[in-house]
Amino acid sequence: MSNSSREEILHTIRKRLEGVGRDEKKISVDTKRNFRSETEEVQKLIDESQSALITQFIDELKNVNTNVIEAGGEEKAKSSLQDLIKEKELKSFAIWESQFLKEINLKQELKDSGLKLITAKNKNRIAKADIGITEVDYAIADTGTLVLIADKNQPRSVSLLPPIHLAIMRPENLARNINDLFIILKSKLEASEDITSCMTFITGPSRTADIELSLTLGVHGPKELYVVFLL
Amino acid sequence: MGFEEVRFEQDSEKALRNKSLQKALVNVTNRFRSARNKASEEVPDWEDLRTSARKIKKETIENLDKYLLILEESVKKAGGKVHWTKDAEEASRIIVGIAREGNVKSVVKSKSMATEEIELNSSFEDAGIKVVETDLGEYIIQLAGEHPSHIIAPAIHKTKEDISKLFSEKLGIPHYDKPEELTKVARERLRSEFLNADMGVSGANFAVAETGTIVVVENEGNARLTTTVPKIHVALVGIEKLIPRYEDLSLFLTVLARSATGQKSSTYVSFITGPKRSTDIDGPEEFHLVLLDNGRSKILASEKTRESLYCIRCGACLNNCPVYRKVGGHSYGWVYSGPIGAIITPQLMGIDKAPELPFASSLCGACHDVCPVKIDFPKVLLELRKNVVESKKGGTRVLERLGIRLWRFTVEHESIYKITNKLSYYFQLPWKGSNGKLNSLPYPFSRWTDQRDFPAVAKKTFRETWKEIKK
Numbered sequence: 001m002s003n004s005s006r007e008e009i010l011h012t013i014r015k016r017l018e019g020v021g022r023d024e025k026k027i028s029v030d031t032k033r034n035f036r037s038e039t040e041e042v043q044k045l046i047d048e049s050q051s052a053l054i055t056q057f058i059d060e061l062k063n064v065n066t067n068v069i070e071a072g073g074e075e076k077a078k079s080s081l082q083d084l085i086k087e088k089e090l091k092s093f094a095i096w097e098s099q100f101l102k103e104i105n106l107k108q109e110l111k112d113s114g115l116k117l118i119t120a121k122n123k124n125r126i127a128k129a130d131i132g133i134t135e136v137d138y139a140i141a142d143t144g145t146l147v148l149i150a151d152k153n154q155p156r157s158v159s160l161l162p163p164i165h166l167a168i169m170r171p172e173n174l175a176r177n178i179n180d181l182f183i184i185l186k187s188k189l190e191a192s193e194d195i196t197s198c199m200t201f202i203t204g205p206s207r208t209a210d211i212e213l214s215l216t217l218g219v220h221g222p223k224e225l226y227v228v229f230l231l
Numbered sequence: 232m233g234f235e236e237v238r239f240e241q242d243s244e245k246a247l248r249n250k251s252l253q254k255a256l257v258n259v260t261n262r263f264r265s266a267r268n269k270a271s272e273e274v275p276d277w278e279d280l281r282t283s284a285r286k287i288k289k290e291t292i293e294n295l296d297k298y299l300l301i302l303e304e305s306v307k308k309a310g311g312k313v314h315w316t317k318d319a320e321e322a323s324r325i326i327v328g329i330a331r332e333g334n335v336k337s338v339v340k341s342k343s344m345a346t347e348e349i350e351l352n353s354s355f356e357d358a359g360i361k362v363v364e365t366d367l368g369e370y371i372i373q374l375a376g377e378h379p380s381h382i383i384a385p386a387i388h389k390t391k392e393d394i395s396k397l398f399s400e401k402l403g404i405p406h407y408d409k410p411e412e413l414t415k416v417a418r419e420r421l422r423s424e425f426l427n428a429d430m431g432v433s434g435a436n437f438a439v440a441e442t443g444t445i446v447v448v449e450n451e452g453n454a455r456l457t458t459t460v461p462k463i464h465v466a467l468v469g470i471e472k473l474i475p476r477y478e479d480l481s482l483f484l485t486v487l488a489r490s491a492t493g494q495k496s497s498t499y500v501s502f503i504t505g506p507k508r509s510t511d512i513d514g515p516e517e518f519h520l521v522l523l524d525n526g527r528s529k530i531l532a533s534e535k536t537r538e539s540l541y542c543i544r545c546g547a548c549l550n551n552c553p554v555y556r557k558v559g560g561h562s563y564g565w566v567y568s569g570p571i572g573a574i575i576t577p578q579l580m581g582i583d584k585a586p587e588l589p590f591a592s593s594l595c596g597a598c599h600d601v602c603p604v605k606i607d608f609p610k611v612l613l614e615l616r617k618n619v620v621e622s623k624k625g626g627t628r629v630l631e632r633l634g635i636r637l638w639r640f641t642v643e644h645e646s647i648y649k650i651t652n653k654l655s656y657y658f659q660l661p662w663k664g665s666n667g668k669l670n671s672l673p674y675p676f677s678r679w680t681d682q683r684d685f686p687a688v689a690k691k692t693f694r695e696t697w698k699e700i701k702k
Contacts (some may be wrong), residue, residue, distance in 0.1 A: 006315035009470070009524045013296040016531035020293050021277060029301060029476050030439040089341070120512045123460055124426055143496040152510035156459045160452065178496075182481040195309065195442055197507050197514055198459070201500035206452040210368035210384065211389050211410040212255075213262055219367055219414050221452025221499065222420065 031194065035187035053141040053174050053231070057154045061227055065217060069228045070131060074104050077228045081106075082113065084166070084226065086222030090130040092116040094162060097153040098135045101168065106133065120155035132162035132222070136169035138184070142177045143203055145168030146227070150198040165222040167202075170230045237564030237576065237585035246559045247682060252388050256559050259387045263550040266493020267601065274489070283603040284486050288541035291473050295531070298440040298473050299522065300360045305443030309505025311518035322523050323354035325430065326465055329519055330360055333463045335429040339421075341364035341447065341454035343434025344382065344544060345523055347566040348579075351432065362432075363424045365453040367417050374401045380560035382546040383491050388559060395569035421453070431457035431515070435468045436543065437483060438520070441476045443504055445520065448487060450498040451456040458503055464515040466503070469523050471540040483543065526579040528589070537613040539574050542603040548598035548608065554591055563588065570598035574611045581617050589615035630675060649692075656688045663687055 046053065061068050071077035084090070093115050095107050110133075111117055118129040126132075134154065138147035146167055150156045159165045175181040190196060206221030217223055232297040246252055271277045291298055303313045316322035330338065338355055340346060340362060354438060355362040364373040368385035372378065375397055386394070399406050402420065407413050433454055435445040445466050447454045458464050480502075488494045509540055531537055549555045549569030560568035564585065565576045573592055578586040589612050602614030609625070633668030641648050664670035668684035671677065679685055691699075 005317045005321060005524075009315055009452060009522075009528055010296050010299070012524075012528040013299075013531060013665050014526060017293060017295070019534065022294060031478075033478075035478075064498075102610050120684060123513070127422065127426060140496070145496050150507075150511060150514065152508075152512065153512075155512035156455070157513050160459060178481040178485060182478040186478045189442070195444070195504050197309075197503065197505055197511055199502040200455065201496060201502075203494075203496040203498050205498070207450050207498055208367045208414060209450075210366070210371070210386055211394055211413055213258060213384070213387070214391075214410040216414040219418055219451045219453075220365070220456055 011026040035183055035190055037184045039141045039187040042175075042183050046176055046180065048173065049176070050171060050174070053176060054171055054229075057066055057139060057141040057144060057174055058229065060142065061146075061204075064144050065207075065225070066144065066204050067224065067226045069226060071228050074230065077230055078104070078106070078109060080228060081110075081166070084131075085110075085113065085115065088130070089162075090115060091119050092129045093131045093133060094118045094120055094126050094129040096135055096155070096158055099153075100135055100170070101133070106168075121160070122158045123124065123157065125155050127161045129162040131164040131166055132158035132160070133166050133168065134159050136167045136173055136227075138181055138183075139169060139174050140176075140178055140201075141174055146176075146202045147181065148200045148202065149196045151196060154206055156198055156200065159200065161222055163218065163222055164224045164226065165202075165205075166226040166228060168228045168230065232617045235363055238592050239558075239562055239564065239585075239587040242564065243558035243562040243591075244682075246471055246562050247557060250544075251390055252559055253557075255387050259381060259384055260404055260550040260556045263384075263454050263492060263546070267344055267490055267547055267550065268493075270489035270493040270495065271601075276484070277688045278481060281603055281605050284482055284543075284603055285541060286474060287474060287482070288543075288604050289538070291475055292471065292531070292540050295470065295473065295528075297356050298475055299470060301440040301475075301675075302438055302443060302473060302520075303425075305439075305441060306520050307443075309443045309518075310468065310508075311443065311505040311520055314519060314521045316521055316523050316525075318525050319349035322349045322467065322521055322525070323351055326351060326467065326519075326521060327358045327360070328467075329463065329465055329517075330355070330430055331358070333429060333517070335360060335463065337361040337363070337424070337428050337697065338430045338432055339365050339425055339428040339453075339457050339461060340369075341431070341449065342369050342385070343432070343467060344566055345434050345469050346432060347379065348525060349467070349523065351467070352526040363421070363598055365421050365424065365457060366449075367414060367451060367453075370417055370421065371397065374398070378561065379566070380568070381549060382544055382560075382571075384546075388561070399511075424451075425456045425460050428461045430465065431459075431461040432443060432462040432465045432467065433457050435466050435472055436487065437474050437480065438468050438472050438481065439475075439477055440473055443520075444477070444502050445485075446480060447501045447503070447586055448484070448499075449501075450492075450494075452499055455499055455501055459514055463519070464503070464506070465519045465521060467523055468522045469525070470527050471542070472678075476649045485541055488547055490547040490601065490603040496696055528605070530578045533614070536574070536578060536611050538606050539571075539578060541606055542571055542575070543604060544571070546605055547601040547603065548606075551597040551601050553593055553597070563591070570608045570612075571606075574606075574608060574615060577615055577619075582622055586619045586622070589619055652688070652692050656690055659688055 069080045136146045137149040205225040208219040364370045373387040380388045436448045437446040488497045507519040555569040563572040573588045594609045662669045672680045
């Protein structure tokens with residue numbers, strides 16, 4: 001890497017911007033907004049309109065070719081999953097080791113029903129898994145978007161390489177819109193210094209319209225997306 | 232993409248005669264236009280969003296040096312490496328260097344206009360490194376050895392029959408005629424490329440100074456694969472792609488998806504900050520941000536044209552441009568087409584290389600009306616036209632100047648104006664066609680009538696008709 005290019009580019013920029021009359025002190029990424037209190041306000045509004053938000057979210061999911069399973073509780077969720085396993089003749093699965101999925105002991109249950117567990121450590125193997133199961137860290141009601149955050153228990157490939165992605169989510173993760181979400185994310189960012197290496201927004205299954213504008217699902221990512229909604 | 236000189240007039244004539252291209256252009260631009268209109272009308276404060284987006288871009292571009300330094304710091308903090316590159320040659324050299332150092336044999340690429348700009352693929356091939364485009368449209372284009380014709384729908388000029396034939400020839404497979412079958416072939420082929428690749432190269436829609444996050448927006452999932460599966464991830468990002476703060480993303484993602492394809496949200500948006508953390512199970516071990524100048528910093532000088540750098544590459548201006556809708560992307564001669572191509576190509580490559588482009592517009596302003604960052608295209612185009620005329624390369628033609636002078640003389644003298652009106656009615660008669668219009672005039676007017684008819688001069692002038700009516 002040549003350090004001189006860095007200096008040269010910065011020099012050119014400064015020189016070309018000489019006429020702008022910039023206020024040097026004003027340049028900052030800090031907007032002096034209080035994201036913690038904004039988050040509290042947003043959270044209140046979300047809680048007040050939760051049932052309407054859920055309806056809106058489910059409608060939007062369906063608009064983007066997502067299969068929604070409205071499960072009353074965890075038992076219903078598990079039995080819908082068993083139905084899906086039979087219907088699609090699933091033989092293997094990959095799963096997040098996240099807190100809630102551990103609590104409901106889903107991994108063991110799937111193993112007990114004869115499915116082979118595949119870990120995300122080996123890309124070639126996880127690409128062969130029939131289904132990838134994740135949680136949802138957040139969701140956006142007005143666009144039907146799932147938000148997944150990578151960490152040590154939540155590998156990226158589980159929602160990416162298998163042909164079916166199934167996400168289990170609870171209503172408390174729902175934001176009204178993307179503005180809400182970034183207020184919440186920013187206040188978390190300010191509270192801790194860490195930021196994930198990869199956050200992903202997922203709105204429906206993989207799609208393309210590159211051939212004569214004809215919509216085709218499942219070009220690179222999962223062909224099918226299921227959301228199991230724990231009401 | 233090889234770039235010698237833009238030949239807009241020549242190439243656009245070719246495009247106008249290509250019947251299947253004309254059909255495809257109508258389809259794609261109409262589809263995107265109506266989707267965008269619907270999606271923007273759904274947002275009650277759409278105009279305010281555009282105003283805010285423009286304000287943030289203005290702030291960023293006018294303080295680009297400061298924000299670039301903040302970005303550099305943030306990327307480093309997240310464990311990534313930052314490379315500054317002046318031009319196409321340096322950017323390619325650095326990226327190929329990263330590949331050599333990592334002992335990379337094959338590279339997967341997700342769609343990126345910046346990599347097209349620096350002709351990265353040919354640099355990899357010269358270095359003996361295999362490189363595969365993975366966006367379906369780009370894959371088709373790469374197999375065909377062509378160039379993208381639309382910013383977000385690169386292969387739109389090809390019919391499914393073209394693609395079927397291409398796949399059959401290049402991949403040695405039977406002819407498939409359904410888009411789903413062709414897509415399935417591409418999925419299988421490219422999946423193994425992803426799993427075997429040592430390096431992924433992406434672009435970025437945004438780079439956030441505050442956090443060092445690069446944001447990649449897509450529908451297919453190939454960008455997720457590119458930035459997740461290979462052990463090295465390189466993001467090539469034009470220095471103008473910066474936005475200051477993390478929360479600014481909510482605004483920009485809202486206007487981008489709706490302006491580009493009319494989706495409320497694109498299928499996948501990846502927010503990547505550095506390489507995988509040591510505790511993460513997957514993701515690339517190395518993250519390199521390659522910042523590309525390539526003429527951008529020079530654009531900053533003029534207050535009138537600086538806003539060209541606000542562009543977020545949504546393609547809405549293409550779909551709404553009456554010129555693009557007829558001549559297609561290839562006529563613009565380089566990676567950027569439509570109104571944004573008409574303003575950015577002459578500025579990045581030098582006005583002498585593309586003097587025709589600022590004139591490839593009717594100045595109707597439809598692009599300005601839909602631009603999510605409100606770039607005032609007509610204003611910038613006029614400024615660039617002025618620059619062309621003032622430079623030696625452009626300038627008005629002798630004949631044109633003579634014509635304008637004659638016109639001025641005529642309209643300044645009423646009696647001459649009246650006589651000219653009468654005379655031109657009789658002079659035109661030999662060329663008047665059966666439809667009452669002029670079908671084939673001699674040079675230089677043939678340049679109009681070769682493509683379309685010219686309305687004939689009426690026998691009676693407007694004034695004469697007016698007088699008659701008043702009687």
